Amino acid sequence: MIAKVFLALTSCAPWLKRAAWRWWYQRLAGNYRGQDWKFMNYGYEPELKSTLTLSAEDESDRLFIQLYAKALEGVDTHGKTLLEVGSGRGGGASFVARYLAPQAVTGMDYSANAVQLSERLHKAPNLVYRCGSAEEIPFGDGIFDIVYNVESSHCYGDTAKFFSEAHRVLKPAGFFCWVDFRSPKLMEEEHQRMRNAGFEMASDEEITPCVVRALDLIHGRKMEVISQKVPGFLRNSFAQFAGVQGSEIYELLKKRELVYHATRCRKRS
Numbered sequence: 012m013i014a015k016v017f018l019a020l021t022s023c024a025p026w027l028k029r030a031a032w033r034w035w036y037q038r039l040a041g042n043y044r045g046q047d048w049k050f051m052n053y054g055y056e057p058e059l060k061s062t063l064t065l066s067a068e069d070e071s072d073r074l075f076i077q078l079y080a081k082a083l084e085g086v087d088t089h090g091k092t093l094l095e096v097g098s099g100r101g102g103g104a105s106f107v108a109r110y111l112a113p114q115a116v117t118g119m120d121y122s123a124n125a126v127q128l129s130e131r132l133h134k135a136p137n138l139v140y141r142c143g144s145a146e147e148i149p150f151g152d153g154i155f156d157i158v159y160n161v162e163s164s165h166c167y168g169d170t171a172k173f174f175s176e177a178h179r180v181l182k183p184a185g186f187f188c189w190v191d192f193r194s195p196k197l198m199e200e201e202h203q204r205m206r207n208a209g210f211e212m213a214s215d216e217e218i219t220p221c222v223v224r225a226l227d228l229i230h231g232r233k234m235e236v237i238s239q240k241v242p243g244f245l246r247n248s249f250a251q252f253a254g255v256q257g258s259e260i261y262e263l264l265k266k267r268e269l270v271y272h273a274t275r276c277r278k279r280s
C-alpha cells in the first residue's frame with residue numbers, strides 16, 4: 012500500500028503531487044535534523060572504481076556524492092555561478108562548493124525546513140541556500156552559468172514549466188544538468204520538454220545499473236538506520252522512500268521499468 016502511494020506520487024495530478032511531496036519533505040527536514048543525514052538521493056556507483064578523492068568526513072556519503080559528480084561530469088565548474096534546484100538537506104550543494112571550485116553555489120528548495128537545516132549543517136564562503144519553487148525560480152533572467160537538478164523533478168507538478176524556468180535563469184550557452192528516474196516512455200517525453208524549453212541536448216546516458224549498484228551497496232546501512240531511528244509504524248514508508256532492496260522502486264529500477272538518466276543540455280548562445 013505504502014509503496015503504491017509513493018509510486019502514485021510520481022504520476023498523480025499536478026496539484027496533489029506538489030502538495031503531497033512538499034508535506035513529506037517539510038516533515039522529513041522538520042523531524043530528522045541530524046548531521047549524519049545530508050543527502051536524499053539513491054546514489055551512483057560506476058562499473059569501474061571511482062577515482063573521486065574525498066576527505067575522510069565525506070567518505071561515508073561517497074555514493075550520494077558520486078551521483079552529483081555524475082550529474083556535472085564534463086561540465087567546467089571552475090569560477091562559475093551554479094544553481095541547484097531541489098537541494099534537499101544541502102549535502103550536494105556543499106560538495107559542489109567545496110570540491111569543484113565554483114565562484115558561487117546557490118542551493119534552492121521549496122521546503123523552508125530543508126533550507127534552514129542546510130544553512131545549519133553546511134558552511135562554505137561560496138555557498139548559500141534559498142527557499143523557492145522549481146516551477147517559479149525566484150531569480151532574474153540569465154544569471155547562472157549552470158543549473159543542476161538531482162533526483163528532484165519527479166516531485167514537480169509541471170516539468171515543462173521547470174525546464175523553461177531553468178532555461179530562463181541560465182546565461183546564453185549555460186548548462187542544465189539533470190539526473191532523475193522515469194518510466195521509459197515518460198523519459199522520452201521529459202527530453203522532448205527540455206527541447207521545447209529551448210535546450211540543445213549535449214549528452215544523455217542511462218545510468219540505471221549504476222544506481223541499482225549503489226542501492227545494493229547502501230542497503231544494509233539504510234536498514235540499520237531505519238530500524239534504530241524510525242518508529243515502527245513508519246518503517247515501511249521509510250524503506251519504500253529509501254529504495255531499499257525489495258521496495259517497489261528498487262524492483263522497478265532493477266527490471267528497468269523505471270530508468271534513471273543523466274542528461275546534459277545547453278542553452279543556445
Ligand SMILES: C[S@@+](CC[C@H](N)C(=O)[O-])C[C@H]1O[C@@H](n2cnc3c(N)ncnc32)[C@H](O)[C@@H]1O
Binds near residue numbers: 050103119166168
Ligand atoms: C529526493 S530529494 C533530493 C534532494 C537532493 N537533491 C539530494 O540529492 O540529496 C528531492 C528534493 O526536491 C525538493 N523539491 C520537490 N519539489 C520541489 C519544487 N517544486 N521546487 C523546489 N524543490 C522541490 C524536495 O523538497 C526535496 O528536498
